[in-house]
Amino acid sequence: MNQEWDIIVVGGGITGAGIFRQSVHLGYKTLLVEQNDFAWGTSSRSSKLVHGGLRYLKQGKIDLVRDSVLERQALLAELPGLVNPLNFLIADYKGQSPNPWLLRAGLATYDTLAGKWDHQWLSRNDFIMAAPHLNREGLTGGGRFTDAQVDDARLVLRVLLEGEAEGGTLESYTKATSPRREGDRTHLTLENSRGRFEVSARVVFSATGAWADQFSEHRPHRLRPLRGSHITFPGWRLPLPCALSFSHPDDGRPTFLVPWEGASFCGTTDLDHNHSLDQEPRIEAEEVKYLLRGLAFAVPHLELQARDIIGTWAGVRPVLSSGKEVDPSKETRDHALWNENGVVTMTGGKLTTFRLMAGEAMEEAAMYLPAPSRRGLFTFAPPTLLEGPVPPHLAQRLSGRYGAMAQQVAECGDLSLIQGSWNVWAELVWACRAERVYHLSDLLLRRTRLGFVLPGGGREHMEPIGKICCKELGWDAHRWKSEMEDYIHLWESAYTVAEGALW
Template sequence: MWTTTWRDETWSHLSDPWDVLIIGGGITGAGILREAVRLGLRALLVEQRDFAWGTSSRSSKLVHGGLRYLAQGHIGLTRASVRERKRLLAEGPGLIDPLGFLLATYKGDRPGRWTYKAGLSIYDLLALQWSHHYYSPQDFELLAPHLDRRGLKGGFRYGDAQTDDARLVLRVIREAVAAGGVALNYVAAEELLREGGRVAGARLVDRLQGRSAEVRAQVVINATGAWADRLRAQVGAPARIRPLRGSHLIFPAWRLPVAQALSFLHPQDRRPVFIFPWEGIALVGTTDLDHHAPLDDEPAIAPAEVSYLMAAVDSQFPSLSLGLDDIIATFAGVRPVIGTGRADPSKESRDHVVWEEEGLLTVTGGKLTTFRLIALDALRAARRHLPGMPRPSRRLPVLDRVDGPLPAAGLDEAQRRRLLGRYGAEAPALVAAAAPGELEAIAGTQTLWAELRWAARAEGVGHLDDLLLRRVRLGLLLEEGGRAILPQVRAVVQRELGWSDARWEEEEAAYLDLWRRAYYLPAGESIPDWHAAALAEAPRR
């Protein structure tokens, strides 16, 4: 548990010798920290913002092999992904859960039924399973009510998985810390340090308290994702990252009722898009565009992306007459993709790379699903600088085993499973910390009030958006980012955080402003009309 004094206590030990300094607190850095600690290394992770602030809290929430990557010929990436998915499902129930995917086929679609069948057969064989099945139009309509029936020829159902990406990062980091690792958020690596012509550490700055320290390590790993070129520039390396933005819309489940995921081709460009249930809402995504805004700014959906995704929804569910007023929230994430100059961003490879440049080890690219394999590749590259380091192994579990039941009156089995998945070995302490009435769910969500108290007390919250957008996801699940319940949230967490009334009011104002700018819609008049694209699909069918 990170207590109120954990930052000061940790800072006092930064001058200690370290085997590995990991810069970046997303899923890649978290995975490297976890595996480094398992190997007996003295490992420190620092993140310039909050843990999972970047791509790792703004993904599409899918733990999957990536059927479209298979279509692009990335068989090795797909095989690794589906096998890691299987492990994560087995080791993290309640955090990584099965998700049925429906793939609709319409008259005139290219690719068509037999191409999809061949692809899904290979997909399942790579996963050593057989999950897909074809349904007639009549049966497919039962699986996806409200779906546009015009030209529907049927469709497939296959198995994948979903997660809460930010909670996955937190669980991996917390398990690494419990095993002896060290992690600090809001600590930036401002300058790399050199000794003997190679990178040997970094000058760190605490962005919450303004202090600085020099840290030295045998290996410095750059796991900053889309920001990787910044550190690489300090060793004279050329820029190679192509930041791509993926944006999403969130609807209430009652307005866009889907019991499982639905994948289909967009009417404009025939790209695969999806709609699926997540945390009691319906999530629509995603786009794939070059991101030109400054990386330190909160990424936000662009007006044209809203129109693009609304056209997709309208083409599949015209009878629901969905409009902008139905959207609860939006979010956008920036993917770190290795640029090769392809005109179509979607054609760029999603595989990861490991580069060593003057002692700086950079690992970037890749997928959420394969974070452990990425971590192991990074540590294999680091091994020649760490005499005596054991060989990394794929045989160890990704997540720690959680033994025993979760005793708590009033929790049903689904809530117990959810808490154990998201909080692992710390779930019993969370339940024990709950005040009367806090084991009840917040209206309209699956989140318990007790989760807010625990996050404020034990999970390194620096700002209110850390709490409401990453420790729990209320900012994505509730209208206006949960504005209506902020007085109740304050009553639960203010004392735990040690914030004065003035600090709370400042944080609340900053959070609501951030939510309006980056997690809601741009001005309505700036959003292009999408109905023409959706209507153009009807005659084709």
């Protein structure tokens, strides 16, 4: 690690991944360090939407929405199989805001900004056919439009690994502290299981998300960490042909029901996160109740209960604080860029616009750097055409998730589905071989999302998973047992509703 770095990026979420990828693309010698696993922070805990955010139109944020929907279209074109189109239904109920004319105008503007026309207004009867389980009382109809969906942690991995293939250096489980400027270089202390290292670069990027205040030399209070949580159901218990949005009966906040990887989830909440950022964020009983009240309103006949929930996850939004005691949902969702004496911080914003944010951050840092050897924003490697007997939908999925490595993934193991998920067994083998898996939780929560979509966090598949880990990672029986115990403890404490917590 002790090399003459041009750039060191701190934080391996989507913001750091984008800056790392862009920096390598421009020809700089770049190191990225992440204190935990890649995508361990908010970037594996989002609502998985690549979207413009229809509600930001209401707030007059036309530029933000335009940038986001154009970027959505670009990612759909570059990453088929990883970023996929998602149909959305948005219900209109008598007397609820926004009124249908405003909603219709919003949908038209949304598509116009994206340079496409793919929405329609549905009558009450058509809407009921499209969403048969939806509450019909007061329903007048609604809109249909398309956004996109992503596996957020896989997007981070794809960006990072393409940057590494082009010459960048990655280190996970490495914490950076004490940023300080000496002469024309910024110094950092790095710490991992191999020891402590002093390193320096022409410029350091802090892409530390909700940790940005903590990482900064002067420990300011610029961020208001806000937690958003989701609850997951088996696809058969909450059947969703497409995503649904409705206003929560308690506070009118937009609430989503989204089909994902064979399961269905409901989200999200938005409240102050008053816990240490060093602990895994977890849903609290009040949030479960809030989301269940939303479901009782939206899909009353399904009678969903806490006992139907198969998993949960919570993420912390790095939201810029207005410094006032306003409702969390009123705080701006814009990103922030601070340039402080050789440390450039990029935080806030959205997953969707990570590439634009990376471009902006690199421009801000130009004052510290020699001229780049290339210009423009990076693009992804083109989709891979797989050879051999791989079904077309799987070929596209592997190409989107693994880029140029897709053929090797398809050849390294069994291509049958892991029951209850959309993953194939070969993906576990590949992840162990080539994707820096150090712990079972890396494999089940971020390389694959089995811990998010399978009941019990995937416990029923532990035997074959154990065989793969022991063979590919060289774990012995003792290591496997302790990894499994740690994973189950983590899953039970942060990825499900604790038994008895609601009663």
